[in-house]
Amino acid sequence: MDGLTLFPRIPDAGVTHAHLAAAVRSRRLTIMAATYVEILRSEFPDIDSELYDYITGVLDGCGAEFEDGEEVFEAVGGVLQEVSADSKNEDDVRHICLRMFNTLRLSRCPSSQRQVLLDAPVQLSQMSVEAASANDDVQGIWMMKRSQNTMVDAKKLEKAEAKLKAKHERRNEKDAQKTSGPLVLEEASASQASSKKEGRADHNRSYDIRIENFDVSFGERCLLQGAELSLASGRRYGLIGRNGLGKTTLLKMLASRSLRVPPHISILHVEQEVAGDDTTALQSVLESDTLREGLLREEGLLNARVANGTAEGVESVRLSEIYSKLEEIEADKAPARASIILAGLGFSPKMQQQPTKEFSGGWRMRLALARALFARPDLLLLDEPTNMLDVSAILWLENYLQTWQSTILVVSHDRNFLNAVVTDIVHLHSHRLDTYRGDYENFVKTKEDRLKNQQREYDAQLQYRQHIQVFIDRFRYNANRAAQVQSKLKVLEKLPELKPIEKEAEVTLRFPDNFEKLSPPILQLDEVEFYYTPEQRLFSGLNLSADLESRVCMVGQNGAGKSTVLKLLMGELTPVSGVRQAHRNLKIGYFSQHHVDQLDLNVCSVELLLNKFPGRTEEEYRHQLGGYGITGELATRPVASLSGGQKSRVAFAQMTMARPNFYILDEPTNHLDMETIEALAIALNKFKGGVILVSHDERLIRLVCKELWVCEGGRVWRMDGGFDQYRDALREQFKKEGYL
Structure with a gap:
């Protein structure tokens, strides 16, 4: 049964x-x-x-x-x-x-x-x-x-x-x-007008990509309408825009070829983690070069026939061709190149020989990125690649991509990463795409200048219209001026439609203050030792302290134990020896880097807060969500249908509703757009309480943190030189090890 x-x-x-x-x-x-x-x-x-x-x-x-x-x-x-x-x-x-x-x-x-x-x-x-x-x-x-x-x-x-x-x-x-029945999410779709130019471009085998007059929608929502996208071969494009406008959806439409990309252009979209099996990490990367793997496989078969004496003359000729092709693509150097890529992304020599099934999801995503970098497709699509990386891996990736020969389209919220890598910016807004030459800083300046010029043109047109209208109103009933009035009316009718300048709404976040005064000590660890097994001691002699004035950022390589330190500070883990001291009225708000796992994806945002904080009015829940940009129809959509950045905002709304007086934030910028990161920095600086955050986002670190903690080798210490000193130390280490 x-x-x-x-x-x-x-x-x-x-x-x-x-x-x-x-x-x-x-x-x-x-x-x-x-x-x-x-x-x-x-x-x-x-x-x-x-x-x-x-x-x-x-x-x-x-x-x-x-x-x-x-x-x-x-x-x-x-x-x-x-x-x-x-x-x-x-x-x-x-x-x-x-x-x-x-x-x-x-x-x-x-x-x-x-x-x-x-x-x-x-x-x-x-x-x-x-x-x-x-x-x-x-x-x-x-x-x-x-x-x-x-x-x-x-x-x-x-x-x-x-x-x-x-x-x-x-x-x-x-x-x-709740309504009965399973949750059915909307699906994305794309449509594109045909063009005779596409056939000619394919015939010339150009590696430039030009997609004209296309639409992209998600369910009933229009994301792009009549849009155009031009990607010149060899240039590196940064795709930016507010959360929820369709950046990730656009990458998926390109990767699936729902938007017509010439068939001879190879595309790789780093989206899903590598499946775990007995293949080693290094071999997994080598296998992503299908041309090399195919040639090596054929070489092995032909050599076996030669050794058995069953090879014919044609096969000997083919074997010579294979050797020539392997030499041309420098196949013998492939293992060294794959090893350098893996090392740059944080894989130690020992980890490179581990089976992929032994790695966590985050490390398998790094492995997927390594495979894409090694395979060198004609069009590389990256969606928030820095989310899975620590500061040292981001620094290496920036340097590696600066010499990339083919085309890149990358979605990123990391301002410094974009400044270091991209040659062009594609701005998604108002259901269209605008392209700007230069890095992100140049985009900001050019966009401001363009908006000023558009505003001046709008003001001039408006003033001209008003001048004509004044004349018409003044002499409308004057028979002697009838001909002139009619002429002015015709001029007014022929003027193009006047549209006001579209400006994106300013993003604001607010962390409500808890005005209860607390006397020191607020939160500290004294001579703390911690381990899960005596054979693997994580920390010893840990001495840390923070108060309601603290703005601390902790950095370190993935796996160094940053999240463990946060849990020791919150009291979720008990030290093996040493003491954790916390004020009896300390109220900590915690933002986990895996915050999405803690959200009920099957309910809407309003219901999520209702379940977590019952007994309040719907207006209070909507007001709380509205403070983080989840307004109107967004608040009644299932959380599962929201973008990554919108889910993060819901998590912020949930975290702050209890009005804590101390925040511990673990990678809070993942999936947030740049405007929201700026708003987050402003909100944290205005907050009258303590803050400890783990982040790899250089912009947020520089805007918020007054104190830098480095977690490495079983210790956590304060670096007086701040982030500049830490970045310089990483760069020197990479140069010494030959990765830069």
Whole structure:
């Protein structure tokens, strides 16, 4: 039997609905335990019995309390990391915790939707007999005894079931407010007028790209209308625009060739992480050069035939051609070039030899970027490449792309990255694309000058119209001036339609102040030592302090432990030794770099705040969201349909609604447009509370931070020279290692 849905029926004598409900719960807990036990045993086969008993006891006793996989990780993740030692990193353990949470999630479904997977058919008649014979102690409709090895005692089970019942009631109330049926997201589409020029361009095999008169829409929303895009071969374009206007959608339309790009132009869109398997990171990058791989494969087959004496003359000639082609593309230098790319993106020599399946999602995205850089397509499409990188990797990528020979179109919010890399800016606004020569700073200046000229032209036309209208109004009823009035009316009719200058709305963010005064110490770590396993000590002698005046930025390579330091400061992790001190009235607002995972994507933004902060009016929720640019129809759209930047704004609105007096922000600029990053910097500077942030965005660091912490080699120290000194040190290190 694959599965069975239990429907209510009239019970036999002596068997009440309460008995049946208790039985279903008992059986369900047994089935769930078996499922996550299998995951635990398969992923950690060497786990000792004490740790196994502890973990299963936590999941049995508290399974109903967990809201998501992150809470499971917080409860048992540290222990699992200690068990796994070197075999699994933090992201791997998080994924395992999510899988175990999914096995527990069935117990949280409303009773009307509950489906229980059974391992044997259920005989309801036999159930009734057994239940009637055990009126004094009804354990369940199957009358099964608990395993003697389980860590769940009766009190824990009773407590868990009580909490489960309360959660069911709350969820049923929420479900009653939702419409039934699965969430269906809108899809993007593109249309393009045909042109005779395209055929001629293909015939000439030009590597320039020109797409005229095309539209792009997302569902019913028009993103681009009658737009034009010209990309000259060998130039590097930065695609910019406000969040939600369609930058990512445009890249996808180009990558899928929904917009007509000449077929001889190869395109690579770095969008999805590399699939994990037994292939090493270095070999995965080498395999992205399909021409080299094909030639090497053919060479191997032909050499085998030569060695066996079965080769013919034609095959010997072909072998010579292959050797010539391999020499032409410098195939022997490919491993060294791939290794340099991987090293620049943060892969150590040891990591380059690791199977791709051992890397987390973030590192697999870096691997996808490395493959694209190695393959050297005719058109490289990059969507926020700096989001996955630390400062050192961004610095290397800037230098690497400056010598890129083919065409690049990159979406980025990093102002310094754009200034270092691009030769042109493509500005998406008002359903069209405008192209500017030069880097981002030149774009800002040229755009301002263009707007000033347009405003002067608009004012001059308006003044001319008003002058003519004054004459017409003055002499409208003067018979002697009738001919002149008619002439002026014709002039007025022939003037082009006067449209006011379109200016993008200014972005403003505000972090509400908590005016309660706190006396020091506010937040500090004294001689803190921390590790997940004694063999891998992360930090020792950690001494950090911050107050309500602090504006601290922490930098360091990915994997150095920055997020761990933040969790120690917040009290989410307990030091092995040393002391964390925090003011009793300290209220911390935390923005996680994985904030999207903490949002319910199936509800709208208003409902999201309602669920998190019940008891307020819809107007209050809308006002809170409006302070972060989520207004009007945006606030009633499912969160899943919002762009990355819009989801970040929703997360900001949720974080600040509790009015904390200290903010800890982990990579807050990911997915935000440049205008919002500027607004974020202004808001943080105005905020009358403490701020500690982890960021790779040089612009935000320079605008906000007064103190720079460097996390490296199991230590965190203050760099007095600030970001300039840190950047110079990284550059010198790259030069010394030969990566620049």
